[in-house]
Amino acid sequence: MKKLMLVILVILAGVSLAFCPAPKLVLSHICTTGEMVFIANNIPEPITDYGQVDFGAQQPDGAPFLGVAAFDRQTGNAIHYQWVSGYPPLTSLTILTGTLTIDGLLMELHNPGEYDAIACAPTAIGLRAFTATNRWQQFWNWLR
Numbered sequence: 001m002k003k004l005m006l007v008i009l010v011i012l013a014g015v016s017l018a019f020c021p022a023p024k025l026v027l028s029h030i031c032t033t034g035e036m037v038f039i040a041n042n043i044p045e046p047i048t049d050y051g052q053v054d055f056g057a058q059q060p061d062g063a064p065f066l067g068v069a070a071f072d073r074q075t076g077n078a079i080h081y082q083w084v085s086g087y088p089p090l091t092s093l094t095i096l097t098g099t100l101t102i103d104g105l106l107m108e109l110h111n112p113g114e115y116d117a118i119a120c121a122p123t124a125i126g127l128r129a130f131t132a133t134n135r136w137q138q139f140w141n142w143l144r
Contacts, residue, residue, distance in 0.1 A: 025053065025100050025107040030093055031120035034085035038069050040100055040107060041078050048103055050074075053081045055098040055109065060091060090117045 021042045028037040038053045053069035069083035079102070098109030 023102075023105060023107055024110050025098060026110045027095055027098070027112075027115065028080075029120070030090060030115045030117045032089045032091070032117040033120055034090050035120065036067075036069065036083045036085075036093070037072075038081040038083075038098065038100070038109075039078050040081070040102060043077050043079055043102055043105075045077070047074070047079070049101075050079060051101045053083075053098055053100045055083075056096040058094040058096060060093075064096075092116045 023040065023042045023044075025038060025040050028039045030036045038055075050071040052071065055067050055069065056064065057067060058064050067083050069081035072080040072082040074080070081100070092115060094114045095109065095112045097112060100107045
């Protein structure tokens with residue numbers, strides 16, 4: 001009887017592991033306001049080191065650049081990271097690579113590629129990126 005119960009427990013453990021989705025880093029969206037949001041999904045808790053998303057991208061004119069998206073917030077098992085360019089309006093970007101390490105777990109970007117920017121309302125982080133000299137111009141551009 002003990003052996004049968006052990007076999008059942010092992011089977012159930014294997015079944016439950018098969019239905020646990022793997023952690024995944026995805027690019028959620030790019031905003032015309034100059035913000036880009038990455039989301040790490042299916043992250044086991046507890047988390048002690050949220051890390052940062054390091055990414056490589058290419059601007060529409062072909063110029064490459066490297067960026068770092070900082071931790072923004074956690075909602076359940078999803079962790080949000082945000083990058084603000086400070087140079088809106090953004091029209092499109094080609095995201096070439098992206099990596100994130102959370103508590104020693106290394107993830108690579110699941111969906112690199114070319115993205116058109118979408119109209120988004122600026123967030124608190126995006127508003128902090130406005131400079132004193134162009135704050136009103138950026139605000140009016142956002143309203144259009």
